[in-house]
Amino acid sequence: IKQRWLPAVASGEATVAFALTEPSVGSDAVQLSCSARRDGSDWVINGEKSSITFAGFADGCVVFCRTGGPGARGISMIFVELDREGVTRTKYSSAGGHLTQRGSLFFDEVRVPLGNQIGAEGTGFIGAMEAFDFNRAIIALACIGAARQSLDETIEFTKSRMTFGKPLASREAVAFQIAEHLAFLHATRLVAYEVLIRADAGLNHTAEAAMCKWLGPKQSVEAIHTCLLLHGYPGYGTELPFEQRLADVMGLELGDGTPEIMKAIIAREAFGREFDSYK
Structure with a gap:
């Protein structure tokens, strides 16, 4: 094979x-x-x-x-x-x-x-769980890539889009939203990288994988949603990519484990398996 x-x-x-x-x-x-x-x-x-x-x-x-x-x-x-x-x-x-x-x-x-x-x-279940831990980091990074692309495009748009005589980028209400998303996405990306580093080193990375799988799609959906809104109604149309990216990334909140399961894994790794909420 x-x-x-x-x-x-x-x-x-x-x-x-x-x-x-x-x-x-x-x-x-x-x-x-x-x-x-x-x-x-x-x-x-x-x-x-x-x-x-x-x-x-x-x-x-x-x-x-x-x-x-x-x-x-x-x-x-x-x-x-x-x-x-x-x-x-x-x-x-x-x-x-x-x-x-x-x-x-x-x-x-x-x-x-x-x-x-x-x-x-008889080792199939273990194989599946090991594959999940690795792939959860890949899913998070894929989502973050779509979100960062959306933010980069939105940054350029807000520099040139004028409202009340000033570019949108000069408005704190706009710039601070983008700044927050950049910070959250950067932090989540580092967690995903940690998962891959720990996997390469043969170290346990189950909790970290669950963290980035929960945070990656969640933060990315929120960032892309913001980008869509900052573009106004054109952002809501099919001529721009935000509605497609939003639908694509939202689906990855489900794949390889729902947010609820990711939180349960993080809690289990923190408190111990005797406190596992899904036993």
């Missing part, structure tokens, strides 16, 4: 999806029901995965399946090529994130070789 797919993913020739969420299983992923059973030299997969990024065009996906009993230790990771017999997909109509073609994947007696299993059997 690695020899065939990793070079293609790295070159951009192939896209791989991460298939964890199910219609009735989101944040409580340990309850997933998509199953894989052994049949000779194959895994046979049945179930549905929902709200999957790249579902509309992915070439393959890592499917989190129940291969054992209940709970986290019964979950394994299996790679599925999405052109296999028994795989179907649908694409959602969402407010934003159109390029990601989020949708559902359906598996009906889909057969893949036993060698498509990733990692040891």
Whole structure:
């Protein structure tokens, strides 16, 4: 699997999806029901995965399946090529994130070789959580990038937009809003960088990942919203990019963990697992 797919993913020739969420299983992923059973030299997969990024065009996906009993230790990771017999997909109509073609994947007696299993059997849940910790920093940085671009454009706009004989940029009510967003975004970006540094060093970064995943989309949505308003009604139109960016970034408040789950993780890491609010 690695020899065939990793070079293609790295070159951009192939896209791989991460298939964890199910219609009735989101944040409580340990309850997933998509199953894989052994049949000779194959895994046979049945179930549905929902709200999957790249579902509309992915070439393959890592499917989190129940291969054992209940709970986290019964979950394994299996790679599925999405052109296999028994795989179907649908694409959602969402407010934003159109390029990601989020949708559902359906598996009906889909057969893949036993060698498509990733990692040891029963370690899928751990693999998912480790992937989340890293990807949460990437999501935060992506949101911050959209927000900083919006702020840069708004700074230039307010320098030239005249009201009552003065540029908007000279008004404290305008300039201070932008200053606040710049400060919050810069601080959140540093938390995301800390996550990546700690990950590279092999250090625990779960709390920091949750912090930046909560703050990154939240601060970015607020910044882009401000930029839209400071442009007046043209900012609300489709001729300018703010309404699209706002919808795109807002969707990432949900992906890879909701704000409520991020706060629960931060609290759990601070107080200890015996005080976990979701146990």
